Amino acid sequence: MDIRSHIRTVPDFPKPGILFYDISTLLAHAEAWKATVETLAEAVAPHKPDLLVGIESRGFLVAAPLALALGCGFAMVRKKGKLPGQTIRYTYDLEYGTDTVEIQADAITPGQRVVVLDDLLATGGTMAAAIHLLRSVGADVTAAAFILELAFLNGRDRLDVPAEVLVSYES
Numbered sequence: 667m668d669i670r671s672h673i674r675t676v677p678d679f680p681k682p683g684i685l686f687y688d689i690s691t692l693l694a695h696a697e698a699w700k701a702t703v704e705t706l707a708e709a710v711a712p713h714k715p716d717l718l719v720g721i722e723s724r725g726f727l728v729a730a731p732l733a734l735a736l737g738c739g740f741a742m743v744r745k746k747g748k749l750p751g752q753t754i755r756y757t758y759d760l761e762y763g764t765d766t767v768e769i770q771a772d773a774i775t776p777g778q779r780v781v782v783l784d785d786l787l788a789t790g791g792t793m794a795a796a797i798h799l800l801r802s803v804g805a806d807v808t809a810a811a812f813i814l815e816l817a818f819l820n821g822r823d824r825l826d827v828p829a830e831v832l833v834s835y836e837s
């Protein structure tokens with residue numbers, strides 16, 4: 667299955683000059699989406715996760731079916747202000763401004779092996795922040811995994827765990 671051919675690119679979204687990589691078309695194609703989840707499951711399984719974590723929101727779409735395929739639990743890293751109970755927050759720099767991610771303090775059993783999922787690796791800032799947050803609640807983060815990476819933005823350089831990627835865009 668050619669997963670790349672099911673990812674749509676949309677110019678000038680969300681602002682002029684940005685090429686948006688849209689996974690809606692991949693999600694809508696039953697066979698391509700099934701192959702995506704199965705291929706990611708093969709890539710992630712060797713990292714032996716106890717738990718998968720998805721980053722809001724497109725990361726949830728990837729991590730939840732993968733957790734079912736691998737027989738793992740699933741936990742959420744969310745944008746701030748959306749999780750009940752005691753939470754831990756981490757604020758990180760974006761190209762312009764800052765963003766804040768949050769997790770429930772009891773989402774991880776200390777020492778659990780965690781693989782973090784997102785749809786797309788761009789600058790790596792979001793994934794690096796999620797990994798920082800997960801470690802602060804005791805996770806042993808063994809890998810990050812993505813459907814696609816924008817390799818020309820060098821997001822892997824911001825990660826200190828292996829990154830599993832199905833489709834790489836070089837330019």
Ligand SMILES: O=P(O)(O)OC[C@H]1O[C@H](OP(=O)(O)OP(=O)(O)O)[C@H](O)[C@@H]1O
Nearest residue numbers: 722723724784786787788789790791792
């Ligand atoms: O590597 P980075 O430069 O940090 O960018 C990647 C992040 O950007 C997108 O999320 P977005 O904030 O657009 O939210 P969404 O998933 O809710 O659409 C994408 O889903 C990643 O989480």
Ligand SMILES: Nc1ncnc2[nH]cnc12
Nearest residue numbers: 684685686687688786788
């Ligand atoms: N170019 C892009 N397309 C889709 N999602 C993104 N998140 C960060 N950069 C993106």
